[in-house]
Amino acid sequence: xxxxxxxxxxxxxxxxxxxxxxxxxxxxxxxxxxxxxxxxxxxxxxxxxxxxxxxxxxxxxxxxxxxxxxxxxxxxxxxxxxxxxxxxxxxxxxxxxxxxxxxxxxxxxxxxxxxxxxxxxxxxxxxxxxxxxxxxxxxxxxxxxxxxxxxxxxxxxxxxxxxxxxxxxxxxxxxxxxxxxxxxxxxxxxxxxxxxxxxxxxxxxxxxxxxxxxxxxxxxxxxxxxxxxxxxxxxxxxxxxxxxxxxxxxxxxxxxxxxxxxxxxxxxxxxxxxxxxxxxxxxxxxxxxxxxxxxxxxxxxxxxxxxxxxxxxxxxxxxxxxxxxxxxxxxxxxxxx
Amino acid sequence: xxxxxxxxxxxxxxxxxxxxxxxxxxxxxxxxxxxxxxxxxxxxxxxxxxxxxxxxxxxxxxxxxxxxxxxxxxxxxxxxxxxxxxxxxxxxxxxxxxxxxxxxxxxxxxxxxxxxxxxxxxxxxxxxxxxxxxxxxxxxxxxxxxxxxxxxxxxxxxxxxxxxxxxxxxxxxxxxxxxxxxxxxxxxxxxxxxxxxxxxxxxxxxxxxxxxxxxxxxxxxxxxxxxxxxxxxxxxxxxxxxxxxxxxxxxxxxxxxxxxxxxxxxxxxxxxxxxxxxxxxxxxxxxxxxxxxxxxxxxxxxxxxxxxxxxxxxxxxxxxxxxxxxxxxxxxxxxxxxxxxxxxxxxxx
Ligand SMILES: Nc1ncnc2c1ncn2[C@@H]1O[C@H](COP(=O)(O)OP(=O)(O)OP(=O)(O)O)[C@@H](O)[C@H]1O
Ligand SMILES: Nc1ncnc2c1ncn2[C@@H]1O[C@H](COP(=O)(O)OP(=O)(O)OP(=O)(O)O)[C@@H](O)[C@H]1O
Ligand code: SF4
Ligand code: SF4
Ligand SMILES: [Mg+2]
Ligand SMILES: [Mg+2]
Numbered sequence: 121x122x123x124x125x126x127x128x129x130x131x132x133x134x135x136x137x138x139x140x141x142x143x144x145x146x147x148x149x150x151x152x153x154x155x156x157x158x159x160x161x162x163x164x165x166x167x168x169x170x171x172x173x174x175x176x177x178x179x180x181x182x183x184x185x186x187x188x189x190x191x192x193x194x195x196x197x198x199x200x201x202x203x204x205x206x207x208x209x210x211x212x213x214x215x216x217x218x219x220x221x222x223x224x225x226x227x228x229x230x231x232x233x234x235x236x237x238x239x240x241x242x243x244x245x246x247x248x249x250x251x252x253x254x255x256x257x258x259x260x261x262x263x264x265x266x267x268x269x270x271x272x273x274x275x276x277x278x279x280x281x282x283x284x285x286x287x288x289x290x291x292x293x294x295x296x297x298x299x300x301x302x303x304x305x306x307x308x309x310x311x312x313x314x315x316x317x318x319x320x321x322x323x324x325x326x327x328x329x330x331x332x333x334x335x336x337x338x339x340x341x342x343x344x345x346x347x348x349x350x351x352x353x354x355x356x357x358x359x360x361x362x363x364x365x366x367x368x369x370x371x372x373x374x375x376x377x378x379x380x381x382x383x384x385x386x387x388x389x390x391x392x393x394x395x396x397x398x399x400x401x402x403x404x405x406x407x408x409x410x411x412x413x414x415x416x417x418x419x420x421x422x423x424x425x426x427x428x429x430x431x432x433x434x435x436x437x438x439x440x441x442x443x444x445x446x447x448x449x450x451x452x453x454x455x456x457x
Numbered sequence: 458x459x460x461x462x463x464x465x466x467x468x469x470x471x472x473x474x475x476x477x478x479x480x481x482x483x484x485x486x487x488x489x490x491x492x493x494x495x496x497x498x499x500x501x502x503x504x505x506x507x508x509x510x511x512x513x514x515x516x517x518x519x520x521x522x523x524x525x526x527x528x529x530x531x532x533x534x535x536x537x538x539x540x541x542x543x544x545x546x547x548x549x550x551x552x553x554x555x556x557x558x559x560x561x562x563x564x565x566x567x568x569x570x571x572x573x574x575x576x577x578x579x580x581x582x583x584x585x586x587x588x589x590x591x592x593x594x595x596x597x598x599x600x601x602x603x604x605x606x607x608x609x610x611x612x613x614x615x616x617x618x619x620x621x622x623x624x625x626x627x628x629x630x631x632x633x634x635x636x637x638x639x640x641x642x643x644x645x646x647x648x649x650x651x652x653x654x655x656x657x658x659x660x661x662x663x664x665x666x667x668x669x670x671x672x673x674x675x676x677x678x679x680x681x682x683x684x685x686x687x688x689x690x691x692x693x694x695x696x697x698x699x700x701x702x703x704x705x706x707x708x709x710x711x712x713x714x715x716x717x718x719x720x721x722x723x724x725x726x727x728x729x730x731x732x733x734x735x736x737x738x739x740x741x742x743x744x745x746x747x748x749x750x751x752x753x754x755x756x757x758x759x760x761x762x763x764x765x766x767x768x769x770x771x772x773x774x775x776x777x778x779x780x781x782x783x784x785x786x787x788x789x790x791x792x793x794x795x796x797x798x799x800x801x802x803x804x805x806x
Contacts, residue, residue, distance in 0.1 A: 184638060226585050281583060304642065307665070311698065314742075315754075338744070394680075
């Protein structure tokens, strides 16, 4: 999966997002920057609550009331989306950027037939279509995600969890967007259906030269579907690089911890070891490197100053003491957590 | 971690099964569709039998839409079965440890439901399902305590704070007064877990409870659930699509396909020695965290099918890579014990 250098479809510069709560401001996204080329896919990984969904909803400009953007730019094909008016952004949403929400279950309207909801998405954004064309298109999308087209006329409560998730994937693809953000799109799917959908997604993505941001805690899947990978910790992007390189030799100690703690169904059943320590409180994040309270390599500078980026080729990590390029053991795939 | 306990017989569960299920069936009518007669039915759960011992975790895995959530909802009486029976034998709370009287689920009336909920809880696949968006996290978790009349006000605050810490929502003070939509997906899932566990139930249906959690948080939750199981003898029906999770959480695993349980065995036995062609396909399709690794195409034919009025033959027939003429002409195969404790429904196994 060589990464071809092309003009970026998406350029995120120094994005920061806060949520106001009674206890104080949650610093959900802090100075996040990355680029995405046409047809390229970027994985976003990191512990629960580290800000992955917040990055995604900022790109869609679908923020809850208590959120505010503290700075940054989100350029889609050169246009910064953040200053656009609500009317203007509506022209981008779904047609140019589409998202598969993490709460797939919740993003379908319970009182409308599932197929109808997808048809409405198509009609709202592709004026030229007739109803018959739209139905035909929905049937095709349904088949693609492994849903029987006769399910089009049924209601969301008649769908299983995974069926709803697949319907939402079909909806996100319905307008051929330039960029698709998939937030944990396969959490409710068994591995066979998941495998099939990921293959289909890959095909569509490459055919349409669509950019994709793939958020998942499932490192195995991220390894499979992404060209590049970004690791988030406490609202920050702490490592970014070519997926294969990052897997082979992570630079950031957090990335290394994340990757070595993957459970397996193959080989011996080893005891479970989670990452020691607590995830940081984003209302009052630790000074310096946010990972320092849990990092075995932390020293004085780590505790006081946010680390500069260290580079290795195209990859970088925000760490004062990045790990050596020595490859992790070859049999890592047989290791349990 | 625990070693698998002596597993009860697949169908009758012996005398001391906590939950014994026999011939459980649920059909949903297919109404007013453009394509079907209203006399068609989705056979969501079709003649399913199993038993769970006290303190045992049974994993339920299978294809999306095969009926796992429906089984779970039937077990906690959120749905009524079309036919079949469910019997509970909850530990009595006053007598120390002894098993209480057996209860036939169909005889639990709405007036007894409150007492039943004290014993049997469900963690929903969709964490929003158990949460009122207008309630704070504190109210959400304390609600079952209030409904059951457990603890004083201050005692409830302590319990909620403690369980928040144990599910990894720390510091609890920064979460107590938020609303469900002010949490990340995985944080919401942990609130749903806390809510189900806070009253100390005897039986929990956990429907994909950790699907949105990273490995590290998931490890913490899994240990918590296991500790509680050991401390209080909680039994889990653990629904998951993640076989690695099932491996750590479950003594035994049942594999479902289109409404039927097609294989059931102790966890390591099932992973090492899968007998049903569907189980084999499932195991071969597990992704591996290595970008150089390409998983093989799973050995399974055709497309997902809907269980609308399925023909009487083996439910897996249309997609089975090893099906024979015999399979085509005969009814769905019965569950048979191939080796002690390892049950499978397949003519070719
Ligand atoms: N509306 C909100 N108000 C206050 N805090 C919020 C809100 N939404 C999210 N948060 C907090 O912001 C942080 C980042 O949340 P986000 O949903 O982006 O995490 P995530 O990385 O997607 O996690 P997960 O993997 O669990 O879905 C979390 O700590 C969460 O509690
Ligand atoms: N209320 C309902 N009305 C009609 N059909 C239903 C209803 N609930 C479930 N079904 C159907 O029953 C079948 C089983 O659904 P169920 O939710 O039990 O599947 P599941 O195994 O939990 O799947 P997933 O892994 O995708 O959550 C599906 O075909 C579904 O469409
Ligand atoms: S900067 Fe220091 S504390 Fe942070 S990850 Fe690197 S070594 Fe660890
Ligand atoms: S009974 Fe026949 S069709 Fe069914 S799983 Fe076994 S071999 Fe395949
Ligand atoms: Mg999220
Ligand atoms: Mg389900």
